Amino acid sequence: MNQIGVGLLGFGTVGSGVFHALRSQEDVIFRRTGTSLKVRTVLVQNHEKKRIPDVRSILTTDFSDVLKTDIQVVVEAMGGVEPALTYVKQAMEMGLHIVTANKELVAKHGVELERTARRKGVQFLCEASVGGGIPVLGTLLHFLKSNRIYRISGILNGTTNYILSRMSDEGDSFEQVLEEARRQGYAEADPTADIDGFDAAYKLSILGRIAFEADVPVSNIRREGIRDVTALELNLARRLGYTIKLLAVGEQYGENGPITLGVEPTLLSITHPLASVHGIYNAIHLEGDVVQDLTLVGQGAGDLPTSSAILEDLCNLFVLSPPKRSLSREPLLLPEEQRGGVRFVCLEPSQTSEDLNANELRQRLQSIGLPVEDTVVSPEGGAAFIIHRWHPSFPSVLVAELGWDISRMTIRPVHGAKRVY
Amino acid sequence: MNQIGVGLLGFGTVGSGVFHALRSQEDVIFRRTGTSLKVRTVLVQNHEKKRIPDVRSILTTDFSDVLKTDIQVVVEAMGGVEPALTYVKQAMEMGLHIVTANKELVAKHGVELERTARRKGVQFLCEASVGGGIPVLGTLLHFLKSNRIYRISGILNGTTNYILSRMSDEGDSFEQVLEEARRQGYAEADPTADIDGFDAAYKLSILGRIAFEADVPVSNIRREGIRDVTALELNLARRLGYTIKLLAVGEQYGENGPITLGVEPTLLSITHPLASVHGIYNAIHLEGDVVQDLTLVGQGAGDLPTSSAILEDLCNLFVLSPPKRSLSREPLLLPEEQRGGVRFVCLEPSQTSEDLNANELRQRLQSIGLPVEDTVVSPEGGAAFIIHRWHPSFPSVLVAELGWDISRMTIRPVHGAKRVY
Numbered sequence: 001m002n003q004i005g006v007g008l009l010g011f012g013t014v015g016s017g018v019f020h021a022l023r024s025q026e027d028v029i030f031r032r033t034g035t036s037l038k039v040r041t042v043l044v045q046n047h048e049k050k051r052i053p054d055v056r057s058i059l060t061t062d063f064s065d066v067l068k069t070d071i072q073v074v075v076e077a078m079g080g081v082e083p084a085l086t087y088v089k090q091a092m093e094m095g096l097h098i099v100t101a102n103k104e105l106v107a108k109h110g111v112e113l114e115r116t117a118r119r120k121g122v123q124f125l126c127e128a129s130v131g132g133g134i135p136v137l138g139t140l141l142h143f144l145k146s147n148r149i150y151r152i153s154g155i156l157n158g159t160t161n162y163i164l165s166r167m168s169d170e171g172d173s174f175e176q177v178l179e180e181a182r183r184q185g186y187a188e189a190d191p192t193a194d195i196d197g198f199d200a201a202y203k204l205s206i207l208g209r210i211a212f213e214a215d216v217p218v219s220n221i222r223r224e225g226i227r228d229v230t231a232l233e234l235n236l237a238r239r240l241g242y243t244i245k246l247l248a249v250g251e252q253y254g255e256n257g258p259i260t261l262g263v264e265p266t267l268l269s270i271t272h273p274l275a276s277v278h279g280i281y282n283a284i285h286l287e288g289d290v291v292q293d294l295t296l297v298g299q300g301a302g303d304l305p306t307s308s309a310i311l312e313d314l315c316n317l318f319v320l321s322p323p324k325r326s327l328s329r330e331p332l333l334l335p336e337e338q339r340g341g342v343r344f345v346c347l348e349p350s351q352t353s354e355d356l357n358a359n360e361l362r363q364r365l366q367s368i369g370l371p372v373e374d375t376v377v378s379p380e381g382g383a384a385f386i387i388h389r390w391h392p393s394f395p396s397v398l399v400a401e402l403g404w405d406i407s408r409m410t411i412r413p414v415h416g417a418k419r420v421y
Numbered sequence: 422m423n424q425i426g427v428g429l430l431g432f433g434t435v436g437s438g439v440f441h442a443l444r445s446q447e448d449v450i451f452r453r454t455g456t457s458l459k460v461r462t463v464l465v466q467n468h469e470k471k472r473i474p475d476v477r478s479i480l481t482t483d484f485s486d487v488l489k490t491d492i493q494v495v496v497e498a499m500g501g502v503e504p505a506l507t508y509v510k511q512a513m514e515m516g517l518h519i520v521t522a523n524k525e526l527v528a529k530h531g532v533e534l535e536r537t538a539r540r541k542g543v544q545f546l547c548e549a550s551v552g553g554g555i556p557v558l559g560t561l562l563h564f565l566k567s568n569r570i571y572r573i574s575g576i577l578n579g580t581t582n583y584i585l586s587r588m589s590d591e592g593d594s595f596e597q598v599l600e601e602a603r604r605q606g607y608a609e610a611d612p613t614a615d616i617d618g619f620d621a622a623y624k625l626s627i628l629g630r631i632a633f634e635a636d637v638p639v640s641n642i643r644r645e646g647i648r649d650v651t652a653l654e655l656n657l658a659r660r661l662g663y664t665i666k667l668l669a670v671g672e673q674y675g676e677n678g679p680i681t682l683g684v685e686p687t688l689l690s691i692t693h694p695l696a697s698v699h700g701i702y703n704a705i706h707l708e709g710d711v712v713q714d715l716t717l718v719g720q721g722a723g724d725l726p727t728s729s730a731i732l733e734d735l736c737n738l739f740v741l742s743p744p745k746r747s748l749s750r751e752p753l754l755l756p757e758e759q760r761g762g763v764r765f766v767c768l769e770p771s772q773t774s775e776d777l778n779a780n781e782l783r784q785r786l787q788s789i790g791l792p793v794e795d796t797v798v799s800p801e802g803g804a805a806f807i808i809h810r811w812h813p814s815f816p817s818v819l820v821a822e823l824g825w826d827i828s829r830m831t832i833r834p835v836h837g838a839k840r841v842y
């Protein structure tokens with residue numbers, strides 16, 4: 001029998017989930033892998049917190065205790081950059097494998113950690129850091145090796161997806177739904193990382209690194225949160241056949257060509273595979289030159305789904321060899337003024353006259369040379385339209401020609417149709 | 422450089438797709454795997470058919486020529502049981518690995534072929550045989566090892582999904598849509614394998630073997646095709662909040678417990694992740710005790726998606742070790758009379774009086790002791806209702822108490838809500 005000792009850093013939602021799942025799945029894992037995974041030590045911060053009896057005897061608050069135990073793998077489920085970074089590096093230097101759920105750590109220091117792992121001949125696996133239980137990193141690494149991936153689009157944050165789903169279904173405002181989500185435990189006390197798109201940007205950075213074999217720092221990802229998405233927008237978008245999601249999109253224009261990565265509220269046609277992903281679910285739509293398209297949907301957080309990803313990484317440590325991928329390529333970023341595509345423009349009620357109709361609006365916009373197709377006017381005031389072949393000069397045209405106030409207009413990308421590599 | 426010689430059996434949709442994709446992806450595959458895959462010989466049936474120039478010099482109609490070439494892998498893309506079975510066995514006996522897209526072969530002889538592969542120390546991979554480009558077998562084998570899978574539900578046949586989607590969207594009859602699908606090339610000249618559910622049953626048998634580690638022959642799979650699904654049913658189901666799909670479902674009741682596998686037209690709540698899978702797409706919904714649920718959606722057929730699965734199998738031949746799974750377990754099948762759950766009953770117009778209303782219908786059904794919840798009546802005649810806690814005696818109750826004609830009634834399963842392992 002192959003016994004593998006595990007050192008567990010953190011015993012919160014994820015850490016305790018892993019601890020319990022390793023027990024409940026012990027027989028299954030042994031039967032299928034011939035391996036027995038044993039948690040030998042657990043690191044926490046606060047020795048005074050009440051814990052379940054089984055874990056008390058192996059608890060420590062001193063990381064050096066973890067390194068003294070007979071372990072082959074460290075599972076990092078603490079979160080944050082420090083001290084996680086220091087601990088993970090020390091463990092790898094001692095020849096230990098790493099499995100982590102920490103998206104911030106992987107997004108900010110993944111390249112450096114991956115390099116250390118290669119130098120030391122250990123594995124650094126992080127499936128749980130993106131999409132909870134969804135095996136998207138594994139799919140990209142092992143089942144799309146022969147594909148050139150040209151676009152990844154994802155709903156990567158459950159909290160914001162839940163909020164937008166509720167706003168859309170119930171017509172409530174952002175603040176109302178956020179308050180309710182907090183009460184029901186779907187949103188953190190400090191929801192900034194979710195609401196403002198940081199969490200999704202971390203995950204997109206990790207996905208982009210694997211899919212495009214390119215190192216795009218989080219600071220190079222366009223990022224806009226959902227704070228100012230309005231019920232009016234959601235309503236008018238729906239009447240035009242779209243839903244609005246906080247979408248993370250990475251695209252590459254040609255092999256080794258420029259890349260663009262962004263997280264922002266985005267219109268999706270209601271027929272798009274991601275449009276029906278509601279509530280706390282996460283989903284990733286992958287487009288590659290041979291497979292065409294592939295969508296993975298699952299629970300993006302929670303103790304069980306996240307533990308599943310960690311257990312699977314543990315089972316695969318000694319089985320799957322990581323494919324050869326470049327770590328250092330610094331990609332060209334597509335200049336903002338070259339981002340064409342389709343946009344949705346929504347006007348606040350103050351900008352529209354009472355007797356405006358959709359036809360008239362379209363004609364007026366077309367008459368000043370804008371490639372406008374669909375227009376919709378709200379009975380309560382406000383209007384929206386879709387502009388094709390977007391150009392960054394369009395907003396100033398709207399202001400100059402129609403006298404609209406730029407601060408009373410929202411402009412959002414519309415997720416494009418399929419594109420051939 | 423690691424050169425791997427490939428013998429290709431078949432040069433139809435899939436075979437020629439693989440031939441071209443191995444060229445277009447040559448550089449990507451080499452960069453990521455260090456391997457160069459070369460097709461050294463191609464077996465076809467008809468030497469007179471016109472073929473592209475590049476393949477002519479390596480074409481043969483004699484299988485023994487294939488075995489004489491310097492190859493390490495045989496890709497089987499001919500279809501049918503014989504001579505594919507004989508060829509694949511011979512190749513394995515000579516120490517060659519096998520990659521196949523042939524669901525009929527794998528469903529009917531997979532266990533025996535897998536045994537030969539183990540005995541000879543070669544790999545037998547068949548990702549392309551289920552769900553085209555969707556890496557569902559790989560996901561089950563490599564990313565759900567630590568999970569007990571308790572249910573698999575899939576839309577596994579694009580032709581029938583296309584037909585049902587069109588019937589539902591347009592209100593057309595089965596025959597009308599089938600005729601159109603044939604004209605547009607979405608249905609084969611002889612569509613029996615698709616329409617009557619054989620194709621989906623082959624795929625379900627392969628999925629069930631991996632997920633439940635149990636050998637369920639295709640003949641033990643309940644199977645009903647879509648020939649008698651009516652526009653009335655689709656309409657009434659939709660008014661009750663459901664869509665009808667040709668669903669392949671495998672369930673296991675408790676670890677090592679009884680299993681049930683079936684392919685039949687099934688109602689899905691419109692909020693189910695599979696309900697929005699339209700047209701030629703395939704999708705598989707996996708439920709496991711740790712991951713909770715995972716849905717994979719993609720193109721289930723076509724030269725490119727299918728080639729993607731074959732190329733990925735080829736790339737993984739020397740990298741992924743197959744996990745240990747029992748091949749011989751013959752599972753208990755759940756007796757039909759123990760299949761409870763929820764059913765949809767649809768009555769033809771001849772069975773309902775003109776002034777019947779939904780409320781009255783529900784009361785009448787409840788008064789004879791049936792656990793009926795939702796009822797709907799069509800203005801054009803005909804009615805439908807949902808029965809909970811189904812019992813096989815219910816149809817005879819309906820006949821005896823209400824005088825309905827059993828041949829003018831359709832009874833379909835309603836796909837259940839989530840169940841905890």
Ligand SMILES: NC(=O)c1ccc[n+]([C@@H]2O[C@H](COP(=O)([O-])OP(=O)(O)OC[C@H]3O[C@@H](n4cnc5c(N)ncnc54)[C@H](OP(=O)(O)O)[C@@H]3O)[C@@H](O)[C@H]2O)c1
Nearest residue numbers: 010011012013014044045046077078079101102301302306
């Ligand atoms: N929650 C999810 O659903 C989910 C899903 C995917 C990924 N993740 C990621 O998984 C990681 C953990 O998340 P979580 O939700 O489990 O967090 P959590 O519930 O807050 O738990 C954090 C754990 O780490 C320990 N810890 C924190 N700082 C420490 C330090 N400096 N030294 C020692 N121990 C320390 C805490 O100790 P005490 O118990 O003593 O406070 C606690 O046990 C994060 O990176 C998160 O982004 C979470």
Ligand SMILES: NC(=O)c1ccc[n+]([C@@H]2O[C@H](COP(=O)([O-])OP(=O)(O)OC[C@H]3O[C@@H](n4cnc5c(N)ncnc54)[C@H](OP(=O)(O)O)[C@@H]3O)[C@@H](O)[C@H]2O)c1
Nearest residue numbers: 431432433434435465466467498499500522523722723727
């Ligand atoms: N088509 C899809 O989208 C798809 C998707 C997934 C899986 N599959 C599976 O892939 C397999 C191939 O499908 P396909 O659509 O590519 O079929 P196809 O277009 O009919 O091609 C079959 C090929 O096999 C050759 N062949 C047939 N019988 C032969 C024999 N006895 N000896 C030598 N060569 C023989 C044919 O030779 P000639 O060229 O001389 O006629 C032809 O080149 C089937 O098992 C199918 O179920 C297909």
